[in-house]
């Protein structure tokens with residue numbers, strides 16, 4: 001059960017997330033920095049809630065303190081050329 | 090009052106973690122206090138350039154040479170892989186004759202520290218990095234010098250320190266210093282008071298706030314840098330690359346003629362991480378403690394990226410973020426004892442070089458605190474060069 005993959009983009013297992021919590025992570029962001037969970041292509045859209053639930057189970061903290069306050073731009077992957085294309089295009 | 094530790098280190102960035110590790114290694118009992126979490130500061134929102142070619146000629150370059158030599162064995166010493174690559178090299182392509190002349194001048198100065206940095210033609214540059222645009226003029230090139238994963242390095246310092254007995258308190262904010270006359274005796278925090286023989290201020294861009302608690306005026310200001318990260322792609326580039334404007338904005342801002350670029354301090358920096366994503370930056374902005382991303386900056390960064398690597402236009406970026414560099418007026422960090430406050434030390438103000446300078450900063454400051462003298466002189470970085478007691 002602990003070897004199930006929670007973050008599919010970065011292949012992070014439940015056990016790795018438990019280890020990060022044991023090493024001091026208390027938020028989704030803290031787990032992310034220690035394991036890369038949520039740093040992949042989907043930027044945590046799939047695993048964020050799962051990671052938060054594991055932290056809540058382990059630490060007894062309320063969800064509001066665990067989840068990141070807001071998402072950063074871009075909300076979805078964007079082609080660099082769409083924003084950074086040459087002036088004359 | 091009985092003491093809680095030999096030394097209290099405030100701040101859990103890469104500098105605080107390196108200092109904590111080195112003090113622990115010298116047998117000291119250390120209590121490290123971090124307001125949020127380890128790596129929540131600049132170390133968690135940065136590139137990982139550990140190169141010579143981005144260093145200010147003179148004392149900063151000499152210190153970098155000392156620091157980079159420590160990187161070679163860090164993974165081994167800390168017992169964790171910090172993804173250090175020494176031979177990726179560094180490059181700064183130039184667009185025109187003016188940039189060529191300015192960089193050539195800087196290179197002359199940099200070479201005085203005995204490092205291999207030279208100017209090469211665009212043809213040579215494209216042999217090393219084939220994806221570079223062919224219509225550039227040439228490049229500054231440094232065959233050695235590398236990159237590291239800054240988050241992994243910070244966490245590795247911290248884990249190694251804990252193994253040596255250091256105590257790390259996160260989600261604990263230092264709200265005041267405990268003073269006895271002009272001596273610093275401990276800290277007041279959101280989780281109680283703690284006493285020690287010495288207190289180290291390693292709060293990066295926030296170091297001036299801690300200074301105020303000691304009645305000191307530390308001339309460090311936050312300088313924001315925005316970055317974007319792309320989706321992982323196959324091997325794209327080896328070097329860490331900055332456009333020529335990077336060194337020009339860093340060392341000769343008066344030579345930049347584009348007011349828009351100067352305002353946000355835009356210059357391209359780009360590197361590929363071990364997991365395949367590219368980190369593309371960056372800006373140098375004085376906007377207080379704001380850590381938001383602006384569309385204006387992202388657009389400018391991406392335009393510059395496509396200018397140098399046209400193939401990037403078809404790659405997706407997945408995230409933008411921003412970090413606060415600790416800026417100092419002379420571009421050099423403050424490392425060492427504050428003469429006017431017994432028991433108070435500073436290790437902060439590394440601006441854009443804190444990752445590269447983290448190992449040596451921790452080592453030399455720990456030696457100064459424990460032995461009263463460091464093995465390589467910190468004279469150029471002495472905090473007392475600034476009028477700290479001025480109102």
Ligand SMILES: Cc1cc2nc3c(=O)[nH]c(=O)nc-3n(C[C@H](O)[C@H](O)[C@H](O)COP(=O)(O)OP(=O)(O)OC[C@H]3O[C@@H](n4cnc5c(N)ncnc54)[C@H](O)[C@@H]3O)c2cc1C
Pocket residue numbers: 099100101102103104105122123124125126127128129130131132133134135136137138139261262263264291292293294295313314315316370371372411412413414415436437438439440441442443444445446
């Ligand atoms: C965009 C960008 C790109 C960069 N690129 C490079 C590069 O390629 N190579 C390189 O070498 N450097 C680079 N840097 C610079 C490098 O990131 C910084 O110099 C370095 O991370 C600073 O580390 P620090 O530990 O001093 O500060 P920080 O990491 O900011 O740590 C300070 C810590 O102090 C804590 N703190 C503050 N106030 C308190 C308080 N009252 N109580 C308790 N804790 C407190 C904060 O929460 C924070 O965690 C870059 C920086 C940026 C922003």
